[in-house]
Amino acid sequence: MAKKMIEVKDVSMKFKMSSEPINSLKEIFTSALSGKLQYNEFLALDHVSFSLEKGKTLGLIGRNGAGKSTTLKLISGILKPTEGTIITRGNIVPMLELGAGFDLELTGKENIYLNGAILGYSKEYLESKYEEIVDFAEIREFIDMPIRNYSSGMMARLAFSIASVVNPEILIVDEILSVGDAAFQEKSLNRMKELMSGGATVLFVSHNLEKIEEMCDVVLWLDHGKVRMISDAKEVCRSYKKEQGLKKK
Amino acid sequence: MENKIKKVLSCILILYAVLAVAFYYLAGEQLKYKEAVEKIAMPEADSVTDEIVKGMDVRQEFVNTVDRIESATLVFTKFYREGSGNLVIDLLEGDRVLMREILNIDEIPEQGSVVLRADRPIEDMKGKRLSFRLYSNAEENRSLAAMMTKENVLSDSRLYVNGEPCEGMLCFSVDGTQIIHANRYYWFIALGVGLILAAILYSSYRSYVRNNRANYLIRSILAVFQYSFLISQLVSRDFKSKYKRxxxxxxxxxxxxxxxxxxxxxxxxxxxxxxxxxxxxxxxxxxxxxxxxxxxxxxxxxxxxxxxxxxxxxxxxxxxxxxxxxxxxxxxxxxxxxxxxxxxxxxxxxxxxxxxxxxxxxxxxxxxxxxxxxxxxxxxxxxxxxxxxxxxxxxxxxxxxxxxxxxxxxxxxxxxxxxxxxxxxxxxxxxxxxxxxxxxxxxxxxxxxxxxxxxxxxxxxxxxxxxxxxxxxx
Structure with missing residues (x-):
């Protein structure tokens, strides 16, 4: 049996949302003292369990607010679950929002190092991969320019290049395949496929069902924080489409 | 990784040893002595002695509370007159002269204090019976008188003028330092702390190597290895973006x-x-x-x-x-x-x-x-x-x-x-x-x-x- 890279066991995630925004100390004190500090609890994930074997690609589908992004954040360690356990084995590269750590005042080169460090790359690794990143992003002539002068496409390309330069054991992707122009989209898609065939275990969120079907082995359908269905990609996509179709009518 | 940790741990220990030794030498005197707790403070003056003229001899006995005497102070008045001649102030233990100051009366300011300073602190004086002895060679109306108090007289102090006991006490203060006793054990304490440190480091290293269990210490060292690059990047980002334009x-x-x-x-x-x-x-x-x-x-x-x-x-x-x-x-x-x-x-x-x-x-x-x-x-x-x-x-x-x-x-x-x-x-x-x-x-x-x-x-x-x-x- 293949090694399980991700194990999610009976995980629930509750968010506390105060019914009215409490923004000041005074309000907190007065409402806490009078016992009126009430939160509406919102259950983003409700006892979700699944696991993923090495080298497999899992697609996550579901409507907005179904808990897809929360799942990704839990697995990448950004959030801690309220209940349940999550076990991951191997280094994780989360491509949740690319270029989150960019500093607009710094040059492209400086941002490669800063962003790389944020993603957990070592200095030696970044130095050895620096040329590759610059070439892949196609921004060599602008590399010493502060990135506040970059176009949004250039920035996205740079971010994708930095994030995808490693060969991660677990790759977490949240709707990022629409980067740059058509040519670059093609290129980035190929790079993703390369990573997947390189043995990476991939978690993948997209609203594009064709792409999900094309790239994923298994698909997990989340509905209001619960697992609606987890099975073979084609099967899940078919049922999902069917229900969406029904709703439209 | 294990080697790296070993290196860091031994560096910590060596650093500690170096600092402990360096501190001993850098701190110097201050490690051995501190300001005396029981100094004799200057009391408020409410009267004066007779004029100290030729042939007169004022002797103030007291029980000293300061361990290492560095200075003693007396206050005088000249009755707002010119003065001439010399005044001798001795600090005595029995008949042994501990400090002697010979002053030109003319140079003592009105109501001024005269400070006797020891060239080197006079050691081991606590609890000893000491006395000031004052005499001069000045003529009448050209000399001065010592300020004294009748209200704030220290117990065990006696004032003698020409050998006769008198009421009251001269206004004086004694200042100095005292030995910090813990200092004698400095090396023991330093060694003890060092051994404890070594034991902690060794046991964390062993549990890491043997059972692969990282305790707090090891985990922080690992985190430093892992995140030092990120921290350096964040720091350089701070500097670059702060001063960029x-x-x-x-x-x-x-x-x-x-x-x-x-x-x-x-x-x-x-x-x-x-x-x-x-x-x-x-x-x-x-x-x-x-x-x-x-x-x-x-x-x-x-x-x-x-x-x-x-x-x-x-x-x-x-x-x-x-x-x-x-x-x-x-x-x-x-x-x-x-x-x-x-x-x-x-x-x-x-x-x-x-x-x-x-x-x-x-x-x-x-x-x-x-x-x-x-x-x-x-x-x-x-x-x-x-x-x-x-x-x-x-x-x-x-x-x-x-x-x-x-x-x-x-x-x-x-x-x-x-x-x-x-x-x-x-x-x-x-x-x-x-x-x-x-x-x-x-x-x-x-x-x-x-x-x-x-x-x-x-x-x-x-x-x-x-x-x-x-x-x-x-």
């Missing part, structure tokens, strides 16, 4: 404390210059230290909330952010030490070996500020009001700390506020090392360490307790 750039770190100092100097120098030794250096050292504390806490305050989008997108240990901020302001502090040392040189401060001890107090200040930074950054996530509140608190704190005024002007009944203020201890001891050129007494080191560690532990505790909730509130 300014003309003078990093030079501002240098200029800023200097300009603040100059402004405060112009405003306050007339008030406090006379009371304070080397006022510009006094001021600048206070400004540099307090600015560091202010800058660190300000930057840490928003370090978590300001990086919200990052924390929500990528997993990074969150303590990295306040730590990186503290690091960048530490570098700033390092830069602003240059003007401090330059100004000290210009103002004629001579550097002693105690200058190196200054870094101990700077280290305490840094750790203290980091603790506060962690605390504030965690609070800030939950109550945004802290940022405004903190501005006010810092301002109050700034005025409550003797930065531009000498600590002595604070009335005695409010002194306790100052003594409870950790920044006063850090800054005050640093000034002692820098300006006075001597080490503070050993307890000062312990106080500062306790303040620094207490702040750090409180910060870490609150931060650790709350960090998992950060993402929910950002």
């Amino acid at each position: 300014s003309v003078l750039g990093v030079f501002w770190s240098f200029l800023n404390p200097l300009l603040t100092m100059i402004v405060q100097f112009l405003v306050f120098s007339t008030f406090f210059k006379a009371d304070t030794k080397n006022y510009p250096v006094y001021l600048l050292s206070g400004v540099v230290c307090f600015n560091f504390f202010k800058e660190t806490t300000d930057m840490c305050l928003s370090s978590i909330s300001g990086n919200a989008n990052l924390i929500n997108k990528v997993y990074i240990p969150k303590y990295i952010f306040p730590m990186a901020k503290t690091m960048s302001s530490t570098i700033n502090l390092g830069i602003s030490l240059i003007p401090l040392l330059l100004v000290s040189l210009l103002m004629g401060v001579t550097f002693h070996k105690s200058l190196l001890l200054m870094f101990y107090f700077l280290a305490c200040l840094i750790v203290f500020s980091l603790g506060f930074g962690l605390l504030l950054s965690a609070f800030m996530v939950f109550f945004r009001d802290i940022q405004f509140l903190w501005g006010v608190i810092v301002q109050i704190w700034q005025y409550a700390t003797p930065i531009f005024y000498p600590a002595e002007i604070v009335p005695e009944r409010f002194r306790f506020i100052i003594r409870l203020n950790p920044l006063y201890h850090f800054i005050g001891n640093l000034r002692k090392c820098l300006i006075d050129g001597i080490s503070p007494e050993p307890m000062a080191y312990i106080y500062c360490l306790v303040f620094a560690l207490a702040s750090l532990l409180a910060g870490l505790f609150v931060f650790k307790k709350t960090q998992d909730k950060f993402t929910l509130y950002l």
